[in-house]
Amino acid sequence: MNILADGAGATWGIAALATSGVNPRPWRLPEAVWAVLGAVALVGLGLLPWPDALNGVLKGSDVYLFLIGMMLLAELARREGLFDWLAALALDHARGSPYRLFTLIYIVGTLVTIFLSNDATAVVLTPAVYAAARAAGAEPLPYLFVCAFIANAASFVLPISNPANLVVFGTHMPPLLAWLKLFALPSVVAIGVTYVSLRLSLRTALQREVLVTKVDTPKLSGTGQIALAGIGVMATVLLACSVLGLQLGLPTFVCGVVAGLAILGVGRQSPWPVLKEISWGVLPLVAGLFVLVEALGHTGVTAAIRSLLNDTLTVSSTGATWGTGLLLAFACNLMNNLPVGLIAGSVMAADHVPLQIAAAALIGVDLGPNLSITGSLATILWLAALRREGQDIGAWPFLRLGAVVMVPALL
DSSP states (O other), rough: HHHHHTTHHHHHHHHHHHHHHTOOGGGGHHHHHHHHHHHHHHHTTTOOOOHHHHHHHTHHHHHHHHHHHHHHHHHHHTTHHHHHHHHHHHHHHHHTTTHHHHHHHHHHHHHHHHHHOOHHIIIHHHHHHHHHHHHOOOOOOOHHHHHHHHHHHHHSSSGGOOOOHHHHHGGGGOOOOHHHHHHHHHHHHHHHHHHHHHHHTHHHHHHOOOOOOOOOOOOOOHHHOOOOOOHHHHHHHHHHHHHOOOOOOOHHHHHHHHHHHHHEEEHHSSSSSHHHHOOTTTTHHHHHHHHHHHHHHEEEEEEEHHHHHHHHHHHHHHHHHHHHHHHHHHHHHHOOOOHHHHHHHHHHHHHOOHHHHHHHHHHHHGGGGSTTTTTHHHHHHHHHHHTTTOOOOOOOHHHOOOOOOOOHHHH
């Protein structure tokens, strides 16, 4: 038995410690610190050869490119006043009603998630919602919760709605029409149930709100219009990539860089202030998670899950479907949905499991993270966006709300 097999217990222990550090952030250290420390410990103790660790990091290349392009365009849009302009439009249509503003944000969040991905909802929409709430003289948090929950609830409408979709299905991605046939109805249910649960849960906070009805709509600058056009182009490109079955990272990166060069060129601005404001810490976080998954793969976890799934399928396909969806949904809140999706994807690819099981796995990976504050990469990005605006929320308040919102939607 080699050292990797002998060290399976140590590998799982380090992964558990790293993940538990990501969730509550002891000593207020950034989430990335714990993921990176876990990855370094695995290599340093000889539990994972460094070439394999590097291979794990490189597996996340498409995700890194996707995030860089999205965060770059979002930061440029924020600096050029696009979010302030959108906030004024939202308040104008809300006409003083907190419930109407809540619903409007939910609809926009659904559309952004569907056509730009759940990470875009966290990165792009959250600052706009914060600006709208502040302009209305309202407490931002009830409206910001919409961004977090719809980012996951609407994330399996299309393949591009969540990068985790590409991870779970990999090369076995269904064509777009087959995808819609499979996931359209579950998506409608998830979106509708999440809306009802979230609105009922936040009704007391919304009842206390008295919104400003008249706000001055700022004029959108030329560079702001370029940012808006860049977001539209990016959505179109990502949808085309989804139809063609192409990876999303490089197109997103190119769209973000081209839009950025256009904005900076027209405005004759230096790129350094923009680059300094981007939440770069999310990249080592993702890289660390990929390394942790690579190490867990060496312990035989994929083979064990595959064997368990096969045994369950021989007894009951319905039981296997429910068990897969529920198990992965709650596992995401212990490990984050990105590593769970990677493990699930390797199992699905290895065995060519029934499409019903793969679909249940994807719904668990996409919707399950609505339970906890670090269940998905999108929620972590949302949390980073909140902190930039001076907002913060602890793990326990989110968990209390998530239990009410996620569980009925998942079931």
